[in-house]
Structures are given as structure tokens and as C-alpha cells.
Amino acid sequence: MKVDTMRWVDHYVGVPLCFLLKLVFWPFDRIHKGQKTVSNNVLLIELSEMGSAILADPSMRWLKGQGKTLHFVIFEKNVTSLQLLNTIHRDNTFLIKPDNLFSLAISSLKFLIWCRKKKIDTVIDLELFSRFTAILSRLCGASNRTGFDRVHEEGLYRGNHLTHPVMYNPYSHISKNFMTLVRASQNTPYQPYQKEIFDESIQLARAEVSSDLRSSVITKLKSLYVAFEPGVQRLVLVNPNASDLLPQRRWMKDRYVDVIRTLLAEYPDILVVITGAPSERPEAEILRQRVKHERCLNSAGVFKFKELVPLYSLSELMLSNDSGPPHFASVTELKTFVIFGPETPALYGALGNSTPIYAGLPCSPCVSAANHRKTSCEDNQCLKAIDSRQVLDLLRPALDNSLILKAG
Template sequence: MKVDSMRRVDFWVGVPLCALLTAVWWLWRRIRPAARATGRDILFIELSEMGSTILADPAMRRVQARFPDSRLFFLIFAANRPSLEITGTIPPEQVLTIRADTFLSLTLDTLRAIWTMRRLDLLAAIDLELFSRYSALLTFLSGAQKRVGFHRFHNEGLYRGELLTHRVAYNPHMHIAKNFLSLVEALSEPEDTVPFSKSVFSDEDIRLVPHVAEPAVLAAFRSRLIEAYPVLARHPRWIILNPNSSELMPLRRWPVARYLELARRLLEQEGVALLLTGTASERPEAEAIADQLGSERVVVLCGFTRLTELPLLYTLSEAMVTNDSGPAHFAAPSGLRTIVLFGPETPALYGALNPNARFVFAGLACSPCVSAANHRKSACTDPRCMTAITVEAVLAKLAS
């Protein structure tokens, strides 16, 4: 399904269902008061953003530390499942998926996921989504007695019922990884806390566990790359360019003309080879860029590397330039020097958890224009926040 179609379904179907289930739940609680929460399993729900699975990893690891006897489960859209394998915090057999390619598959898989969740021994369900009615409904229907998520309180709009037992105040001035930690902390705070969570988080709390590749695996991957693209053996300074962004927010794209200019400037440097990354469906666009550059030192890897192989590629590379999108976060555990271009969003909230990441943000008065309050949908027709980023600014960050 297209993103805008999913937003419409979330509003026109989600709001009435949240209101209906809120009324049913209120009546049920009058008849049968809540029993003491039992169970050992803890479920995270985050469906649509692959990068968010990396940003949520500190929260998941904190749950592991706080509840060592619990099994962690994760519910995610099927297309985004491989992103969980980058950190490996959730065992593959404990990942639940929902297909979202058509409305029929979405409906059928939703029913299947609810049936599966209710068979778990759930102590808690933690909704990582920002005010999605669909995820609120899934959290409620999971059967977990402790249901944690972001609540609007006195904010206008963003209605998704009164289905949570632990209502956390979303802080739009704090990094999203710390907001995710506040969801976890709510499970340990007194039940009558309003709002959750009254905690303090430092930058150390959201450090990722570094990814260290096994030497044999890394060597095998390098051999496979060089066998397919022998030019890489002669030019050992590999710099990744990721000119793509997901369908969720095409406004995040830096103009292709700027990537072409950047690539030409980088190719002037000795020993540099440029690697264009993306999904298999993005290969035609990447090939068009490579054709315009006309250099054997430009290699198109779209569809060549699996998502789970990206940490190996990042370990072998010198740097990456990317739009604000999933790869910026996928590279964080490897510590790759990464230049991330921000416009509609801000690095203050969504910066990669990578000490070697550098952010380029023009800081226009209208930027950032997307937030939880507008479900990350902008009215912008001219993304000058991206065109304001110059090639010189990117090169300066690469050199720093």
C-alpha cells in the first residue's frame, strides 16, 4: 500500500475503532477490575521505519537488563524485518511480521498477528510508533496487561483512544532514542505516575553496541565484491553515496545534480572508488547516475548487497554520504564516518547514534517541517532545506 493510503486508513478507520474499543474497555473495567499483571514476554511494536529499529536498540537492551527472564518479541512490517538483523538483539524466531503490500494482505496478517500475540505470555506491549492508531489498536489487542505508548494528554489532535495503561509524554525536544527509553522506564515507575516517564537520560544511555565483523566473513565478502568489481582492488578508498530516501518522505532527497557534482569532486582524489547503494528497485536511478559520471570507478551496488551485509560494506569503506534515511542508522554500529543530510527533519531528534556521524542541516525557518504532530507529512512543494546544502559543505564535513 502507498504511504498516503495507509495514513488515510489509519485516520478514517483507526480513529473510530480506537473510540469504540475505548468505550468497550471502559465498560469492561467497570464489570471486571484489572488483575495483577503477570507474564514474562515483552513485545515491541514498530512497523514502518527501518532506521527506528536501530534507534530503539538501546531501549530493547535496557529491557533485557531490567527483565532478564523475559523473552523479547518484535512486531514489524515484513519488508522491514531485515533491519532487526543488523543489531541482532531480537532472535529471528521472535520477530512477528505483517505484510503491507495490499489492503487484503494487511488485513489478513493483522488478524494473524493478533492471534499470535494473544498466545504469548505477555507481560507488556511497548508501542514505539508516534501516535499511530493502527499500532495503538495492535498494542491493545495483543492482550498484554501493561500497554505502554505515547499519549497526547492536552495536545490537540493525535487522538488514538484511551487504550494504554502506561501513558508516556512524548518529548519533541529530546532525541527519539531517549523517548524510546522513556517508554521502557515507564514499566519500572509507580503505576500512578502521570505522565510517564520522570527519568533523566544521558548520551551514554543511547550508545549502540559496536559491530565487529568476523574476519573470515569480512574477507569472504570483500573477495566477492572484488570478484564482481575488480576495479575496487585498484582503488582502495571506498566512499559510499546513498542518494535515495524511502517513500515515507521523498522530501529528504538531496538533488541528484548535487550528488553528481560531489561525485566528480571525489573522483579527483587519488585511490577513490564510489559505491552507489540502494535497494534493487532503486538500481535504474543509480545506474543513470553512474552513466552520467562515466567512470569505471563508480560501482552500482543496488540489489547486490543484502541489507544484512551492509555492516560488512561499512566496515570496509572509508566514508558514506547519505540522505537522512535508513542507511545512516544501519552504519552507526560499525562507526563508519557518515555525512547525513537533513532538511525536513532535524538531527537533534533523529541523528544517527554514531560518534563518527556528521550532520549537515541548513536550519531554514520552516525546517524541520515534519513531526509527530502532523504524522510526518509536509505541505512543502519546494524543499529548499535540501537545495540549500552545498557540495562544499558536504566536502568540508568529509574532510573534518
């Protein structure tokens, strides 16, 4: 299903459904208002953003530390992001299929049955004001329901079904907003504002590197560049992709070409590896052909998702658009340099060893929770304002420093 179709359904179908469910459950809510319930089996909902599943991991590990049994529901195409750190057991993960309205409805009904089998008593909606997830939260049978709420703000109505409504803070990093939600879900009495400092809790775990997968990655790299030897050539990863959710995040291809050509000319020991999913291979190939250099490799579709961690562990740095890979890389020590435009790193910057590249124009960010991350911008000057020279000035010191360490 197309992203705009999902947004349309969420608004024009979701709003009236949320209102009707509020009327239906009103007597029940009045009777049970103020009653304390136990929180043991916790369900987290984050459907659409693979990167957000990584950013929520510190919050999930905090819940596990409280002795809670965790469950997760996510769109089928995004589940691999959950498997990087394996905080949630696979048997406790439910996949919703959004291919079309029929598959979405059927998998949603199966999800509601699954929730009862798992005896879910607490649900935490990590989505930003989605009516669809509000409906799932209401119908899943959980007596404790936590999610972002407008509190005193206007708009973004989704039925007032929450027992623990929490104010979304648009000035705080999303990982802190997630931590606010999970902590509020366990507080009795709770309050919609977080008045506790927990920066030390916002730390990502490090993923383990499988020796077998590392060997597989090396073999595949040698198939792309026969002379590759770990420790001899340094790998520079380039991710020029961004999901269809927000295509305005893509930096200009000609500037990627300029950066790659310059790096290859200045550093004879590096290999530039263009990464991406199988569907992104044709675009990656166009970029490789424009660079036209034997040390520029197209690996889109070559590596399986489970091979990303060993690939990152072998690499020197990554240059990327604001998309999933920098968040995946944040579970390793890899240095990432991430180009931001329609979104701001203050809210969605990767938690790892990451450097944001951001022009900070007055119109940026133009996407937010209030507009469901949809912008009418057709001229992303926020990215055009970032030139290749600026990016190279950030990449060169990282490569120079690693060369000194390598020589020493």
C-alpha cells in the first residue's frame, strides 16, 4: 500500500473510528476509572520506521530490567531491524502486513487474537499520533494503555483511549520521548509530563559480530573486488538511499559522485562500497557508473540484513542520507556521517558514533508529528545548501586519523 494511501485511510477512516470506539467504551471506562491493574506482559507498537525500532531499544531494555515480558508488533517489512539486538524474543513479535487494505485488515484481526493469547495487560504506542495504532491499542484487550497525547494542544485527535496519556515533547530527542512513555506506563499515579533526568539510560547495546557472518561478508567483498584484504584496504560505505516515506531526504546524486571521486583520488587505500536493498540496486549501479572507478563497488542487494553488523565492523566510516542504516550502524563502533534536511538530528539523530550534517535553514525541519511527516516541499534547499566540499571537510579528518592509527 502506498504511503499516501495509508495516511489518507489513517485520517479519514481512523478519526471517525476512534470517535465511535470512544462512545462504545465510555461506560466501561467510567466503571473502571482509577482501578489499579498489574503490568506484566507489555506490548510495544512501532509499525512504520525501522530506525525507530533501534531508537526504542534503550527503553525496551529498561522495561526488561523491571522484570516485564516484552512483546512487539511491527510491519512485516520492517521486522529485521528488531533482530539486530534481539531484545524482543521472536515468538513475542507479531507482524502486520500492509500490502493492501485486505491484508491489513486480516492481519490486524489476527493480531487482536494473538494479544489475548499472550495475555497482554499493558500496551505502549510508540507511534506519533497514529489513529490506526490507537485503535489497535484500544482493541487489544490491555487495561493499561500508554501513548503520546496532545494534552492541551489542538489537533491530532485519536479518541482519548489512553489510561496513561503522555505529552509528546517536540524539542526532545525521540529516544527520550520513548523512555518517557515506558516509564510513565509503570508509574502509579502517573503524570503526562516527565520530570526525571535519565540521559544515562539512553545508551544502545552493542551487537555481537558472528565470525561466520564476518567470513561471509569478506567473501562477498572479494567477489566485488578480488584484491580486497581486511586491514589493507579501508572500507567507506555510502548509502545514497532513503525510503519512500520521505524522498526529500535524498542528497543530490551528483554531489555523492563528487565526494566519492575525490576520496578515491586522495586515498588510494580505500574502497567505496555503495550499499542498499535489492530494489535499490539499479539506482546504485547508475551512481557507480557515474563515478567510473574500479574501487567504487555496488553492493546493493549483495548483503543480507544479518550481514550488516559484520560489514559495519569491517568498515571505516559511512556517509548516508537520513535513513535506517545509520541507526543500524549505531549498534557498532562505526563512524557515521548523516545528511539531514527535512528532518532534524535534534530529534532523530543516530545514537551511535554519529556526526550530523545539517544546514539548519529556517524551513527545516518541515516534517513533524503534527503533519504525520508529510511535506509539500518540491525544492529541498535544505539539502542543496550542503555542498560536497562541506561533506569532504568532515570526512577527511576521520580518514586521516584512522590512517595515522593504522600506520602506528
